[in-house]
Amino acid sequence: MSTAFWLDNFGIPVSLFEADERVGGVINTTLKDGFLIEHGPSTLQGRTNELLETIDAAGLKDEVLYANDIQKYRYILKRGKPVPIPLSPVSFATTNLFSLSAKLRLLGEPFIKPSGETDESVADFVIRRLGKEILDYAVAPFVGGIYAGDPEKISLRSTFPRLHALEREYGSVIGGMVKKMFDKSKSPRPKLFSFRNGLKTLPEKLANILGDKAETKSEVKNILPPNESASCYEVTVEKGGTTKIIKADSVVVSTPSFQTAKLIEPFSSDAVNDLRTIEYTPMAVVALGYKRKDIEHPLNGFGMLSPPCEPHKFLGSLWTSSIFIGRAPDGSVLLTNFIGGSRHPELTELEPEKLAELVHSSLEKLLGIRAKPILKEVYIQKKAIPQYTIGYHEKMNSLEEVERKYPGLYITGAFRGGVSVEDCIANGKATAVKISENFSKQNNVPLREAIDV
Ligand SMILES: Cc1cc2nc3c(=O)[nH]c(=O)nc-3n(C[C@H](O)[C@H](O)[C@H](O)COP(=O)(O)OP(=O)(O)OC[C@H]3O[C@@H](n4cnc5c(N)ncnc54)[C@H](O)[C@@H]3O)c2cc1C
Incomplete structure (x- = not known):
């Protein structure tokens, strides 16, 4: 989306094909009974210029919602209690999170x-x-x-x-x-944020700007490299039972690695093999809403993380309504919990109701919850987050090689160059800039000012 948005912004003809009926991939937001629930990512950091430039260029500055200051307080579970993460040398010296010898x-x-x-x-x-x-x-x-x-x-x-x-x-x-x-030249600490109506605001707005250049329910079935009979790439797209072939000077493949492996089969068996070995961990997001009065804990922070050496089944809990205003109705709170990952992949096989019960029973004791949740929403993703495991670095060599061999082919996505939304946007924009530079050289036209990065 980021690449397509920037190419369009640079004045370069572009088409984006999305297999799903909606844009955004793992980014999705639901409003239910006054609770604003994220299915995947919840926060952006604002570390990179590219994210801020994209928000600005999309006209979304006024929609940005900064996190409350309270988010700087974070907790780690130890012996059944949330313990604050020390934020200063003095609190580090006195915390019981670590022993004196540690x-x-x-x-x-x-x-x-x-x-x-x-x-x-x-x-x-x-x-x-x-x-x-x-x-x-x-x-x-x-x-x-x-x-x-x-x-x-x-x-x-x-x-x-x-x-x-x-x-x-x-x-x-x-x-x-x-x-x-103490480095005076370093940029100020980024501020955590989302959007008033949740993170899906961003992909929806980009798709809106792209208009009919962004086609949903359009699955890319295969991509063929240029050859003697065709001087450009041929992309086969299936939409509603009909198939069309698109000819393009450049192709950006930004699907998850296991899909990318299928799409680039005609290009390189080494890259295909490397892409196939990138692991994804499964994750379930369990959003639970409660009446504020039914929770003893002040929920004064970003949330809590659970170490693998502690007995809790969930990985972490975000205190969403403490981080952002407007995430839960008055008098209620929203907790967004993560369960599964490589620690307990088997739990993502459970029925949503069971998952909600499991998380609730852990939170009950940890946060002093006295009543059942008034909202339960569960979103399970079987292949949620790509893992950059040992040997990952070498796997990227074959991708670089295939891109060198086929000028105009670009491979991007969360499995390459960072998993955060922000990294994906930054890498997407960098790809758009590279394509624009080539376009400008081939067509002998000057680069637009907007490409000045
Ligand atoms: C539970 C969870 C919480 C997270 N929390 C955060 C967070 O708080 N902050 C943060 O920065 N990051 C977070 N992340 C990470 C981040 O959200 C993702 O890494 C990132 O959004 C992935 O983007 P992507 O475009 O690479 O992949 P995806 O979002 O998976 O998009 C790939 C798209 O390709 C489409 N597609 C697949 N095959 C085809 C085909 N053949 N033809 C056409 N389209 C196809 C899919 O339908 C999909 O829309 C989180 C991730 C998860 C799962």
């Missing part, structure tokens, strides 16, 4: 030599530099809650490139973070 262990981190390992798991890296307790009660809950992933399997360099770079550049994670904190 805290003292951190003092030695700057003296640990970088490892020669090129592709280390997140777990190995954290244990080596920061200790097992930091893995258990800080990093693993985060990896589970955000990536639905397993820190033993995911690659540090591919999933957290900035953390990987800190060790390489500064020789120390803590030292590097402290230096960056």
Whole structure:
């Protein structure tokens, strides 16, 4: 969507084909009984210029809804209680989230030599530099809650490139973070946000601007490379039982990797094999609404994450109505809970009603809930989040190779260059810029000012 939107903005003819009856992919929002519920992503960070530029160019600035300040408080579950994540050196020194020995262990981190390992798991890296307790009660809950992933399997360099770079550049994670904190040239801390009517506002608006250039219920069946008889790509699209063939100078394949593998079969067997081995974890989103008076906990924060070493079945719980205004009717609260991931994939096989019960029974004790939920909505995605596991980096080589071999072919999506919505938008815009540059060279026309990035 991002690529198509920007190409259109640059004045380049574009067609977008979406198999589903709606645009947005995993981004979707439902309004039910006064609760505004996200099926997938809930928040954007505003780390990249591309996201802000897209919002601006789409005329959505006035729809942006910033998170309440309370979102800076976050909790980790320990021995059956939500414990606040320390936000300052003083609160770190006094928190009972980590033992005294775990805290003292951190003092030695700057003296640990970088490892020669090129592709280390997140777990190995954290244990080596920061200790097992930091893995258990800080990093693993985060990896589970955000990536639905397993820190033993995911690659540090591919999933957290900035953390990987800190060790390489500064020789120390803590030292590097402290230096960056005092770096005057760094941009201000991004502010978490969504839109007044939820995240689906963004893809819907982009589709609206694209008009009939964005076709839904249109499944791409195959793509053929240029050959002696055809100088351009041929894309076969099926819509409502009829098939059409589109000829294009450039093709951007932005489907999930397992779909992309099928579509690029005529191009490269190596890339197909690599794409097929990218794992996706399943995830269920369980949205529960309660009367405020029935919950003892003040819900004064972003939410809580559950470490794998604690007995709870869910990965994390967002206190959605504390983060954003207008997410629940007056006197009610909305909690958005995540369950499954690589920790408990089998749970996503349960019936939605069972999943809601399971989450409710965990939250009941943790938050002091005295009544049944007044709203239950469950959304299950069998292939939710791509995992950048060890060896992922090498898999990307075959994609680069196929793109080099076939100029005009671009492969993008959450399995490449970052899973966040923001990364997808930034990579989408970068692709549009590359296509525009080629278009301008081939057609001998100047680049529009808008492409000035
Ligand atoms: C539960 C959950 C919570 C998340 N939370 C956050 C968050 O808070 N913040 C954040 O930044 N990120 C979050 N993410 C990650 C982020 O939402 C996704 O990684 C990102 O939106 C994926 O975008 P995508 O375009 O790559 O893929 P998708 O959204 O999967 O889009 C791919 C599209 O391709 C279409 N398609 C497939 N095959 C074909 C075909 N043959 N022809 C035509 N169309 C086809 C599909 O219908 C789909 O619409 C979350 C993800 C999940 C699952």
